[in-house]
Structures are given as C-alpha cells and as structure tokens.
Amino acid sequence: MAAVILPTIDAEVPAGGLSIGAVSEATGLSIDTLRYYEKAGLLLDPAPRDPGGRRRYGHDDLDWIAGLIMLRETGMSIADVRRMAELSRVPDTEAERLVVLEAHRERVLAELEHTRAHLTALEKKISAYTAVIALTADHDDDPAS
Missing domain, CATH: 1.20.5 (Single alpha-helices involved in coiled-coils or other helix-helix interfaces)
Known part of the structure; x- marks a missing residue:
C-alpha cells in the first residue's frame, strides 16, 4: 500500500527520542493528555521507555500523534480513534x-x-x-x- 499522508509535527527528534515534555511542547497537547491517549489505546504503540522508565517518542510516534490530533480536531470520537489505532496495528485492514x-x-x-x-x-x-x-x-x- 502507498504511504498514507498525515499531518506532521515539526520537531527535531534526537537518537534517544523526545521526552513527553518535549512532545507536549511540540504538539500543544498536555502531558496528561499524552498519557491518557496512551492509556486509552489511541497511540499506535505504547511509547518506548528509557532505562529510567521515562517515555521516549520517535518520528513514527510523532507522525501518529499528528494524525490523532487532526482526527480529534475534526471531531472524531475517542472510540473511533481507538478503532483506527486497533485496525492500524493489524495488516490488511x-x-x-x-x-x-x-x-x-x-x-x-x-x-x-x-x-x-x-x-x-x-x-x-x-x-x-x-x-x-x-x-x-x-x-x-x-x-x-
């Protein structure tokens, strides 16, 4: 399948990924919202953790979050965003x-x-x-x- 074009977040991502605070700043989402989105199953995958257990977000995470923001800003329900995330984890859906x-x-x-x-x-x-x-x-x- 051809790549799906999603909105992007313009942020420099270091090799170890971005902290939740840096993602919050780059996206305008609060840290609590980012944690909620992960807990609610709205992210494609849970954010990887560094050795200290802190979330680290990479380019793919930011791309997914950008799409999630767009869907939420257009009024998509949490249930439908969750369904999109669930389906996106499964090939051929x-x-x-x-x-x-x-x-x-x-x-x-x-x-x-x-x-x-x-x-x-x-x-x-x-x-x-x-x-x-x-x-x-x-x-x-x-x-x-």
Missing part, C-alpha cells in the same frame, strides 16, 4: 479503516453544512445591524433632524 474514515467524513461534512448555515445567519444579522447603524449615523448627521 485498509478496507475497515476506510469505513471508519468515510463515516467520519460524513459527520464532518454535516457539521460543516450546519456551521455554514449558522455563518449565513450571522452574516445577515451583521448586515442588518450595519444598515441600522448607518441609518442612525446618517440621521444624526442630518442638520434638519
């Missing part, structure tokens, strides 16, 4: 992953349409208030009034 992604895309499109309708209403309100303010300003500038 591309069709199943596609089903999850297509269902999510439909939810995102519906939400986008809903947001567009709200934006249209907001723009109409802004136009109406702008017109009222302009009329009031014109009326206040009229010396005959």
